Amino acid sequence: MSGKALALTERDRGILRDVARFGVMSRAQLMRAQWFASKTRANARLKQLVGSEHLAVRRQPVPLGGPRSLYLPGRLLAEGHETRTRFLDASDLFVAHQLGLVDIALAFERGVEVVRWLGDKELSGLALGLVPDAYLEYVIEGLTFCAFVEYDRGTETLLRIERKVRAYLNVAQSGRFERTFHRKFFRVLLVADTAGRLRTLSQAVGRLTDRVVRLTRLVDLVSAGPFASIWTRPGHADPEPLTRS
Numbered sequence: 001m002s003g004k005a006l007a008l009t010e011r012d013r014g015i016l017r018d019v020a021r022f023g024v025m026s027r028a029q030l031m032r033a034q035w036f037a038s039k040t041r042a043n044a045r046l047k048q049l050v051g052s053e054h055l056a057v058r059r060q061p062v063p064l065g066g067p068r069s070l071y072l073p074g075r076l077l078a079e080g081h082e083t084r085t086r087f088l089d090a091s092d093l094f095v096a097h098q099l100g101l102v103d104i105a106l107a108f109e110r111g112v113e114v115v116r117w118l119g120d121k122e123l124s125g126l127a128l129g130l131v132p133d134a135y136l137e138y139v140i141e142g143l144t145f146c147a148f149v150e151y152d153r154g155t156e157t158l159l160r161i162e163r164k165v166r167a168y169l170n171v172a173q174s175g176r177f178e179r180t181f182h183r184k185f186f187r188v189l190l191v192a193d194t195a196g197r198l199r200t201l202s203q204a205v206g207r208l209t210d211r212v213v214r215l216t217r218l219v220d221l222v223s224a225g226p227f228a229s230i231w232t233r234p235g236h237a238d239p240e241p242l243t244r245s
Contacts, residue, residue: 006052011035012045016054020073022102023119024058024087024095027069032106046071056084060095070095093155100151101134103222104191111225113139126180130167137183140243146186151218154197158204165208172212187242188213189231191221198232206235214242 008016015035019025025033027042036042046069049055053075059067073084087095101119108114116137124131134149148168152161168188171177178184190205190213192198198215205213214231224230229239 006048006054008054012049012054015049016073016077019055019071020077020083021117022098022105023083024070024072024098025102026060026071026099029099029102029106030071032110050074052076056088058088058095061092070099093153097133097151097153100153100191100193100218101149103218104149104151104189105134105136107221108136108138108226111227115139115144128167128171128176128180130164130171135181144183146181146183148186148188150188150190152190152192152197152201154193158200161201161204162208165205165213168212169209186212189242190215191218192216193218202232202234202236206233208234210234210236 006012015030018030018033018035027036027039027046030036030046031039031042036045046055050057050071054077055074056072058070058072060070061067070087072087073081075081075084077084087098090098105114105117114136116135118135120131120133123135132148133151135147136149137144137146139145150164165188172186177186190201192201192215195217198217202215205215210233213234215234216230216232220228220230227242229241231242232239
């Protein structure tokens with residue numbers, strides 16, 4: 001262990017599991033996952049986990065101030081080698097997109113029992129006709145609900161968005177979803193960064209359907225939680241909760 005041995009606590013193991021499953025996380029996200037209660041303790045322990053090579057670190061430019069540290073699986077996590085390489089070599093845009101998906105996952109996990117979360121790598125081999133950003137299943141009052149997640153940072157054309165929505169509609173109507181996931185129904189949760197982009201997406205998707213898809217902003221999802229009245233139907237402006245049928 002190169003003289004860098006560190007006795008791991010149960011909290012450390014939880015941190016390593018979360019970083020391994022998402023691929024990359026910020027300190028703020030690890031705190032939101034309730035692994036730390038203070039920045040000081042977080043900084044100190046994360047520094048030790050990086051020093052012991054259980055975690056690796058990548059610097060991410062931010063609009064204000066200096067770069068922030070992002071945490072990836074370290075060299076001592078053998079199963080994390082491919083993930084570490086993927087995120088160390090990836091562009092800043094790709095990493096920012098992944099961090100947004102982590103924010104979405106944590107928002108759901110804080111508000112409800114999430115029984116399944118699949119990322120794009122796990123979904124790419126399912127022959128759905130598209131590769132979603134993520135898929136989750138969550139339980140409310142004993143009932144399991146399913147949703148595909150799309151995080152839009154404004155870099156994709158509306159034509160590409162429309163093609164993706166058509167592909168989701170085909171997945172639903174063809175029975176491919178039920179055959180693949182052994183569930184009957186799903187929603188597509190389309191999450192954007194700004195109100196302006198959200199309106200544009202709503203209008204574009206609304207030309208195809210006002211069912212299946214629900215839209216919201218990432219900041220609202222993180223601050224209010226997934227079951228607040230923050231979602232809109234395509235082509236509609238009135239917010240409603242995700243639990244409305």
